[in-house]
Amino acid sequence: MTASVVDLLPNLLRGATVTVEVTVAAGALALALSLPVALARMSPAWPLRVIGTTYVEVLRGTSALVQLFYLFFILPLLGIRLDPLPTAIAGLGLNFSAYASEIVRGAIAGIDRGQWEAAHALHLSRAATLARIVLPQAVAVMLPSFASLMIQLLKSTALVSLITLSDLTFSGQALITTTGRPFAVWGLVLVIYYVLSLPLAWASNRLEARATAYRARPAGAI
Amino acid sequence: MSTEPLIRFRGLRKAFGANVVLEDFNMDIADGERIALIGPSGSGKTTVLRLLMGLDTFDGGEIEVGGVPLSRPSEQAKLARRQIGMVFQHFNLFPHMTVMANVTEAPRRVLGLSNAEAQARATGLLRMVGLEAKLNALPRQLSGGQQQRVAIARALAMRPRIMLFDEVTSALDPELVGEVLRVVRQLARESGMTMLIVTHEMSFARDVSDRVVFMERGRVAEQGPPDMIFRNPSNERTRAFLQAILER
């Protein structure tokens, strides 16, 4: 085996593309689900609260890997067969939507009660208060946490190699079998994961700085 | 009183857990009347305003506005409440919106005013409170006194028939109190609105109101024209309270 680092790269980069695809798609799914789930958990209607809470507790309380296995190996037994890529996106997206919804819920709960009360005294509806007053302020608080959640998601995508999806980790394993150079391969894989996380880390820091500057505003207690 | 009161509290009761805050609270307020609500801390003044505004629900009794009972949610009750505006101790401006947006948001969303109509209304009101130069400022760029004047303009933009003021100067530095009180005084003199003003500023209470209501332990302990309450209170508690405040 005489494969050089340059020979290893194309395979790994193909895997990295899949990793990025899964991260972006699962991240988008998680973010899309996070608001409705958070609102269900905070709803005045108890059935919605129960559904929302159960959703979050089950997804957070069981392993993401087992959830992926479930989708990939059990659903076919029920006649639902998904390809590895949609399975990976759905599995990680659902799993991370539980964490994302907790970020949303925390940010909404963190908004000063006086904001709701002022809106109520102006006769704004609950929906208008949420959309115009509370969420715009809460989003500033959520964004840094979302960025770090996306870094976690990126790292968790390695799990999808176990349902035969040729992501970065899977490509690494395959390369080792063919080249017998674990040192070089795993070293490269580490570097690529790290490089992929850099934009997210940068965004997280930027957003964190902005969010804290925003919170440093005076007044508005109670 | 010959005419029907605009606001009527009847046997109002409110408890937070075991803490009974209002017990058999009764008060009638005539259309256009300006009431100063005074009393020791914890006597339930804020609670009265919050229940009227609908920020909390009450446990018993009734509040009527224009003859409409507010105890059960109904379309009628909602419309009756829509005549009420409130200014808070801590301003509660929307920090992510400019002064202009703070004032135009509710008229546009709730009253359906066009952007131009809402802005014209807001500009007039902000001029009245002396802030026409701050239309595009964010709340955090304003002093407390300026923020509170924006909050007053914001409430007025809904053209309320009834305005509630809850200690609107007690979060302000002393040198900023005057500019806010001046605005409230002017409203009391010129607007014809019904006003319910909770305050610890006794000279302000005296010259802004037609009637002073002294609350204690969730009840009206004494009420009357300002001159009578301040010069010659009949109730021993009122006397002690005023004494304590004046000696501060």
Ligand SMILES: Nc1ncnc2c1ncn2[C@@H]1O[C@H](COP(=O)(O)OP(=O)(O)OP(=O)(O)O)[C@@H](O)[C@H]1O
């Ligand atoms: N959300 C709440 N939960 C529990 N207790 C409350 C709540 N709001 C008010 N209280 C209690 O109700 C009582 C009356 O409070 P309220 O705020 O109406 O008094 P106040 O007359 O406005 O006093 P202050 O002059 O200090 O503002 C107090 O004992 C207070 O602790």
Ligand SMILES: [Mg+2]
């Ligand atoms: Mg109070």
